[in-house]
Amino acid sequence: MNVHFIAIGGSAMHNLAIALHKKGFNVTGSDDVLFEPSASRLAKYGILPAEVGWFPQKITTSLDAVILGMHARIDNPELLKAQDLGVKIYSYPDYIYEQSKDKLRVVIGGSHGKTTITSMILHVLQQAGKKFDYLVGAQLEGFETMVGLTRDAPVMIIEGDEYLASPIDRRPKFHIYKADIGVISGIAWDHINVFPTFDNYIDQFRIFAETIQPNGRLIYSQTDEVLNKMVANLTVAIEKIPYDLPEYSIHNGITSIIADGEKCALEVFGQHNLLNMQAARLVCEALDIGSADFYTYITTFKGAARRLEVVGKNDNATIFKDFAHSPSKLTATIRAVKAQFPDRQLIACIELHTFSSLNKDFLNEYAGTMDQADRAIVFIDKKTFEQKKIDPYAAEAVKEAFANKNLLFFNDPAELLKHLENLNINHSNLLMMSSGNFGGINLIELKNILL
Template sequence: MPNIHFIAIGGNVMHQLAITLAKKGYTITGSDDEIFEPALFNLKAAGLLPNALGWFPLKITNNLDAVVAGMHAREDNPELMQAKTLGIPIYSFPEFIFNESRNKKRVVIGGSHGKTTTTAMIMHVLQQQQLKFDYLIGAQLNGFEQSVQLTNAPVIVCEGDEYPASALDKRPKFHFLFPHIAVITGIAWDHINVFPTFEIYKTQFEIFISKIEQHGILIYNAADAVLKDLVEKHPRNDIQYIPYILPEHEVKDGITYITIEGITTPLKVFGNHNLFNLNAAYFVCKVLGVNAAAFLAAMCSFTGASKRLEVIMQTDAVTIFRDFAHAPSKVKATIEAVKQQYPNRHLTAVFELHTYSSLNASFFKEYQGVFQMADSCAVFYAEHALAIKKMPLINEALLREGFAKPEVCIFHNKEALQNWLYQQPKHHVNILLMSSGNFDGLNLDELQKAFN
């Protein structure tokens, strides 16, 4: 069995990949200069936690078959330099995933939004159908022990991220996966620290389409004007195109019912963005041999991925949702989903600026109109997040102008935000907390007590 060393083994995906390879029988070693939970617990439980923190070139020997370098592995990393000296093959984790799945049918879900949920839907259906498959996804899912699995299964389902593969290779992760079945859920500018213009960002999806294996399939959101235009301007005559749109549905008594091929079923998830995701997932599953009846039978029990409209408290009067939304299209879609599902409830929406793009003054205008359907709204940012990212202090006048919502409340102190939340209506209200962070440690337990 191969002998693999992980540089920066404590990464979210890196440690999961290390664990699944160890389960497969590979000999795994690793190093890192800092390891946090849950990676610390997971690696220890798997017997893979390094004995000491730091970088140790002596771990890199000719006995290794490969080295996998995480985002934390810089060019001057001592272990990486030793691996180069010895001529040991070095992979980023998406390169390694591809290398391990060369003989599998590869399904890759890309797009600026919805890729985690679409991937999760496909995985849920395949699991319910007891079909064997491997996977790579950027979230924790109910019913799955880890976020990466590599076995001898004939199919692998991957969430295809457009962020750089590693600190050494700035090409997007999804350029390394070469799908037989590809999905693009939509294109909306994000990651401006990596893609400084929208044109550069769009080009990454054009390249992704070029990476689809010959005679493969592209399933794409035809309701997304930017994506539709890109597909039509750069056609390939050696792949099949399957466009999808918003599927037939209705909302009754706070429950969404969807109809596919004449079969109707209630769903536990809601919102147009989730219905688009579901339709993409359906076409993938159909290509993989799952019929509409079996697909919908599985989907009626799907509750969503972690932090995707996740209910953290619910009473007859109040529901508090937590969501990972951070890019403009995601924030807008999430707010609209809650308001459309509960049109008669007051909607309080709070969004944290946490990513490099969202904290960048030149990107504020991309958030124009996202709060349109919220009854009360607030934007939060932590000043130390700016310091960590070495970014200047925010001009709140520019921030307010960017969101184009004069009544938006702006906070950079979590206590002030918490007090504002306490003042929100206590009956017939939905509270939506959107962030890829944690609102600087906002006390959710206290918030729930205040509304219970």
């Protein structure tokens, strides 16, 4: 198979390119910008484009497929050439389905927890020695790439994002996979630039549930009222399996799950992760891994990259980084750290970076989300406003939206860094949350200064 990637440098795109290359496909690609680690990973497998840019001459009738990344525009010259020649064009979720249509497909959806639930399932399947293919949205310990494709694995575990498939395919990605087993972890409004109302956003999860194949299963969190109501109104012929918080305890900063009277000490913590674990357990049970084995395997799960990841720690302070950026994720992450370390002060810093989080009409959704932090900091890089062509707003507007008058606001990374470097974090935890990079602040160097 000859496959060409338009916008090969994307996180999911370059991982899919490597997976297909390892499967024996002839892979080429183009992009107008290539960042690390994509460039190095593509180079390792000999599929890094020789030049940056778009080259219509790469598109010929000898191609079996063109895979179009979200980063490309609808007037991309390679896309226009492919359309003109009639070459088959796929979004990457389309191609993931193409590669998995003869397998059992497990698709994990939800506004939060998708990556962690998927990662937990992959960890347990790997520990159990099962064969599986996968697509996950973060780098995991023990997995070289974020996409794995083989010819003989009977099942594929897919993180099902609700964002759009491609510039020319406006369907949410998770509508395309046609799950046999679907998971929904919860519904909290996100992607306001695509789904302008909460009702419209909820509809995407209803449609996802309706794409689950006949006699399939929907595993869902019954702790979410919006999700419960949606599931109750479903009329499709699928089995509905709810989950709730398990019994657990916290002692000396370690969370243990209690199952059949036995305590299993975990390396992750927070109620949101315990809920994620129950979703993963139910999926693994459906894949013939019993609860006792599941809990044995899950005790060694250390979490996905940038999900309450420890940057550094000493005896009385820890610095975490986390991907939290939406209101629900922010609330859950702060609550988790505060509950795990109740005797420590919590300094929480979030960078607002996405289109949704920067939308002034959406900003009020953050009201009260940082109330459990002892000190709250919000950062918006002034360059982000410029790049996204959004009118900047002042500190008072942010404080009002968060309903937190004591909140500190920074829009200059140098000023934020200066403030952070002067913190005394003795008997404290510092929680740095962003889907960006805090304007280039090096968290390892910051850790070395603070610890």
